[in-house]
Amino acid sequence: MGDQILAQYSRRMRFRKILDKVLPLILSVAVFIAVATVFSVLFTTIMTGWHRLSLNLILNYPSANPNEAGMRSAILGSIYTVGLSALICIPLSIATAIYLVEYSRGGRLASILSYNISNLAGVPSVIFGVVGLGFLAYWLGMGRTIITGAFTLAILILPLVTVTCVEALKTIPDDLRLGAYALGATTFQVVRRVVLPRALPMMLTGGILGISRALGEAAPILIVSGLLFIRDDPTSLFSRFTVIPLQLFNWVSRPQPAFIELSSAGIIVLLIILFALNGLTIALRQVLARRAEWA
């Protein structure tokens, strides 16, 4: 009887011992799968598309001939739309963050408003496109234009950028604020002279994060703008437009292999832009770290 329990116990201990050795291996397989996916996506895209990389791709307009086709109008459309959306979104986000962290100090109104920011973050991106089309383009009569696309993207990235700006303000130690208040500063003076200069680099990181998100979004722009074949540069904010991910979607949907290669090349261009933006945030973060050493 005792022997039996002992045997059972030692069997269980042996199993535990093996499990203890094997578990980190099993878990690291999951990490490996994730990392391998990133690399295989990048690898296959580059292998398929690199020989289509050329200046034509950037300088030419879309064309039915894959050897001449480029995404000039899409690149310009992306720059206009995303640039404008950043100009709308970043000041709004900074102002919102300042209100929530510096002015409200956690009142009831502030908690409702910030709860709605997280609600907005949960809205699927395609819904922003549907509302951009229904509300901005038709009800407000802005048309399916660059400015409608820009406002749609601005509201789409607003929660993301705002949350980063709030985090940025929260990293500023309270001592600095209290010191300024003790000298009789108003809240606005504290914000402008003490808090904002220190939080700005991290806020810009949030802004760039939002820009990269907006650059990759195809769904809302597809709804707002439709799938267009545009062969001229945008002339005003009320021009019809297309963006890089939409041009890629267009090429991906065609059956000819040449267009698949072209879309891979386009993806490489888009990913290079995104990685460059990512590098910029890392550089900003380093500036931030150096600043922190001085403080």
Place this chain on the structure above:
Amino acid sequence: MTATIQHEALRKAIQRKRIQDRFFHITFLSATFVSTISLIVIYVTLGLESFNFFAHVSIVEFLTSTKWTVLFADKNFGVLPLLNATVMTSLIAIAVAGPLGVMIALFLSEYVSSTTRSVVKPVVETLAGIPTVVYGYFALYFITPNLLRTLWTNIQIHNALAVGLMIGILIIPIVASISDDAMKAVPADLRLAAYAVGSRKSDVALRVVFPAALSGVSASIILAFARAMGETMIAAIAGGFRSVLTFNIGEAMETMTAYIAQVATGDAPHGTIEYQSLFAVGLFLLLITAVLNYIGIKVVKRWAIRY
């Protein structure tokens, strides 16, 4: 005499600063309202256009009919095929992202040094940063022909399985990072107490940290599911625009989001029933994801209070 003038000037300067402060207070407060107003605009726009839609279509038909042929001459308005496709692809996605995400979180929070962690975490988060058009393209031209075709020879070129797999990859970072936060929040005391009674590292990870973080982990899965339901481009590129009620994941299916994309790629003039159907489907999708997000956030909050 000069003293009173100085005093007067100072009083005015302070007054000015106060007014300036009040002005910016109001400016910043109005900026904060933008998110809330946007949210209201979203619901009102979807609601009013859906109202137009439901003037032509009965809600009962919308929710119970098994045919969705809005873009054909003979129109049927049953959302079930779209809902089914959305749920199927999202379930596949969770079957991928749930286990992988939780395993990654456990690995990052329990097994690696902070330096390794700071390298691995950004790479994992890159998965969410790649534009979804790229995933759709990858699913259609690499996953289906090279991987799925070898295992399942008569799978269709456009199929729900490849869509679900790629959405799963996309949402791994959501599961991993929220679960990781939950595991990090488990107090060190619990781990130390477990070690004190002779636990091994694997016991601590599986029997202490994982159960203690379980509400955070479930919240991460709910939130990731909501994100999966809203994914559009992967479903539009690799799913095929075929709105048929089927449970065969090897066939083409049309999710709610893919339908919205399909209407946008085609021609749906303002005011037609096709145009209005965008808003009805959009509202339906939004309500489902809003409920899921609400539950998810509630669960996160509950776990946050516990320690």
